[in-house]
Amino acid sequence: MNILVCISHVPDTTSKINFKDNQTVFDTTGVQYILNPNDEFGLTRAIWFKEKQGAHVHVIHVGTSEADPTLRKCLAIGADKAFRIDTRAVDGTSVAGELATFVKNNPYDLIIAGRESIDYNGAMVPGMLAALLDIPFVPNCVGLEVNGNQAIAEREIDGGREKLKGNLPMVIGGQKGLVEESDLRIPNMRGIMQARQKPFELVPAQQITAATNDITFEKPLPKQDVKLVPAEDLDQLIELLHKEANVI
Amino acid sequence: MSVFVIAESENKTLKRNAGEVSSYAVALASKLGVNCTAISFNADNADVLGQFGVTQAINIKNAPLHFDANYYASAIVKHVQSLNATHIVLGSSADAKFLAPILAAKLGAAYVPNVVALPTNYDPLTVKHTAFTNKAFAFTQLNSECNIIGVGNNAYGNIESPVACSVENVEISNLVSNLEQVSIEKISGKATIADADVVVSGGRGLKGPENWHLVENLAEVLGAATACSKPVSDMGWRSHDEHVGQTGKPVSTNLYIAIGISGAIQHLAGVNASKIKVVINNDPEAPFFKAADYGVVGDAFEVVPVLTEKLKAFKAQR
Ligand SMILES: Cc1cc2nc3c(=O)[nH]c(=O)nc-3n(C[C@H](O)[C@H](O)[C@H](O)COP(=O)(O)OP(=O)(O)OC[C@H]3O[C@@H](n4cnc5c(N)ncnc54)[C@H](O)[C@@H]3O)c2cc1C
Numbered sequence A: 001m002n003i004l005v006c007i008s009h010v011p012d013t014t015s016k017i018n019f020k021d022n023q024t025v026f027d028t029t030g031v032q033y034i035l036n037p038n039d040e041f042g043l044t045r046a047i048w049f050k051e052k053q054g055a056h057v058h059v060i061h062v063g064t065s066e067a068d069p070t071l072r073k074c075l076a077i078g079a080d081k082a083f084r085i086d087t088r089a090v091d092g093t094s095v096a097g098e099l100a101t102f103v104k105n106n107p108y109d110l111i112i113a114g115r116e117s118i119d120y121n122g123a124m125v126p127g128m129l130a131a132l133l134d135i136p137f138v139p140n141c142v143g144l145e146v147n148g149n150q151a152i153a154e155r156e157i158d159g160g161r162e163k164l165k166g167n168l169p170m171v172i173g174g175q176k177g178l179v180e181e182s183d184l185r186i187p188n189m190r191g192i193m194q195a196r197q198k199p200f201e202l203v204p205a206q207q208i209t210a211a212t213n214d215i216t217f218e219k220p221l222p223k224q225d226v227k228l229v230p231a232e233d234l235d236q237l238i239e240l241l242h243k244e245a246n247v248i
Numbered sequence B: 001m002s003v004f005v006i007a008e009s010e011n012k013t014l015k016r017n018a019g020e021v022s023s024y025a026v027a028l029a030s031k032l033g034v035n036c037t038a039i040s041f042n043a044d045n046a047d048v049l050g051q052f053g054v055t056q057a058i059n060i061k062n063a064p065l066h067f068d069a070n071y072y073a074s075a076i077v078k079h080v081q082s083l084n085a086t087h088i089v090l091g092s093s094a095d096a097k098f099l100a101p102i103l104a105a106k107l108g109a110a111y112v113p114n115v116v117a118l119p120t121n122y123d124p125l126t127v128k129h130t131a132f133t134n135k136a137f138a139f140t141q142l143n144s145e146c147n148i149i150g151v152g153n154n155a156y157g158n159i160e161s162p163v164a165c166s167v168e169n170v171e172i173s174n175l176v177s178n179l180e181q182v183s184i185e186k187i188s189g190k191a192t193i194a195d196a197d198v199v200v201s202g203g204r205g206l207k208g209p210e211n212w213h214l215v216e217n218l219a220e221v222l223g224a225a226t227a228c229s230k231p232v233s234d235m236g237w238r239s240h241d242e243h244v245g246q247t248g249k250p251v252s253t254n255l256y257i258a259i260g261i262s263g264a265i266q267h268l269a270g271v272n273a274s275k276i277k278v279v280i281n282n283d284p285e286a287p288f289f290k291a292a293d294y295g296v297v298g299d300a301f302e303v304v305p306v307l308t309e310k311l312k313a314f315k316a317q318r
């Protein structure tokens, strides 16, 4: 089985979010980038398939060389080969378009992406990719088993879970649950050394046009100070929620 | 040119968020001076959309009974083309977020999710949406001939403007699905985090799963869904689907009540889109107070039962 894991490279969860150039550009000063947490769960599941079922695991990113350390980390964790489609990622449509062209030329049995990337939270790329390839897609995936050319994938739904069955190739949007946090791997010295020998290929981009573009950004207004209500006077809280906030 | 709105249903009835997306779509159509048509699947009460100003609806009556994104997307594509729809409006539920990217790719449409208001500009179409896990808003231009707007939960609200809605029930043929449902588990009779108006959430401050009746009783009085912080689900006190925050479910309710939750940045990131936040914590220095609208500094074990009783009395009076 050949597995492709789509990697996005995002600001660390605790990053301060600021904008520059008149609020038109995300200010990356002092921002540490990491492997998107949802993709890390997917990659770890892919490596499980490698170890248990002899799968080959490739990782791919659409973007600039800024993400190379993240791709190297994926190799150090256990991926066999990395690809980077060399272009600046603009929106879900262009990223999915680049990935679709790549997969049409290099077929895989399973494509694992993340539920969403934690920067723009679009949750767009995996579904678009599946539709462009006309293959099944399961988002919010918290369980995945492969049997021959069929996969059973479980997705989280509002208030529960749903199990779906489909033929390979399939795209999934993975998240925590696909593996647990305790299963995630920290690259060790051996892995890091081996990663240097592993193939890392640069792929020219198709330069697919984006369908959207960000014009400006805005930060939420600073919050008004909290209104504290004494624990002995909860009637006051109910009054405020009812009359002032209008929520009960 | 026309606006097309996707009204979600479940068990043959429209879901709560159908009202909100319809309200948005009707307002959008009136700004553009064009027609608005709704589409639903297996909804016996599609005419209810008239309450929100929708005058015509198409109800597909032979679709799979469970939500099937690929099938639904194909059915929608057929109608989008015949109605010459240029703007498609849907919600931000798990199902809507499953459907929208597939639909966008099939139509070659632009798509922006988590939109919080009517467009700030109509030509070119520009919308405001949350980004960076609610730490910022982005203003994004949609540049396709067909543009899809995903309205954030509780971002716009239900706006009633009753009209008569004529429903055309149609059967659709020759559509196949590429996935088969094996099983579905759903907690029934209980509000879900995605659908609820109010969420009551508990953290590590509640000390153990045996104390969750505090959260559940308060939630019951408010008709609220229950949620928890990440360590609570990690320790198995509550099931994983209650975990909210950056790595869990997003919450954008009208009221979020956090009990014994410190307010770590990753927790706040996922709940900040909620309108009113109430924090109950015995540590006046808990970071959550900085992000809250109302706060009670006190022991949850004392405050919550009293609050629950008082709310019960308040609700009974009304
Ligand atoms: C990559 C990453 C992603 C993460 N994603 C998430 C996420 O999605 N969601 C999430 O929630 N967390 C997430 N976290 C974890 C987050 O950083 C915090 O550790 C977590 O939110 C803390 O949970 P808590 O507030 O329940 O517990 P604690 O931080 O232990 O806080 C307990 C609170 O209860 C109060 N308390 C104690 N006793 C009482 C009492 N008797 N009455 C009232 N109050 C009391 C305490 O004062 C304290 O403020 C993530 C962390 C990382 C690193």
Ligand SMILES: Nc1ncnc2c1ncn2[C@@H]1O[C@H](COP(=O)(O)O)[C@@H](O)[C@H]1O
Residues within 6 Å of the ligand: A005, A006, A007, A008, A036, A038, A039, A060, A061, A062, A063, A089, A092, A095, A112, A113, A114, A115, A116, A117, A118, A120, A121, A122, A123, A124, A125, A126
């Ligand atoms: N630039 C990218 N290159 C490769 N994969 C990506 C890229 N952006 C997003 N993805 C994948 O798509 C998933 C969802 O991302 P998004 O649609 O941005 O929320 C991510 O978890 C990745 O698996």
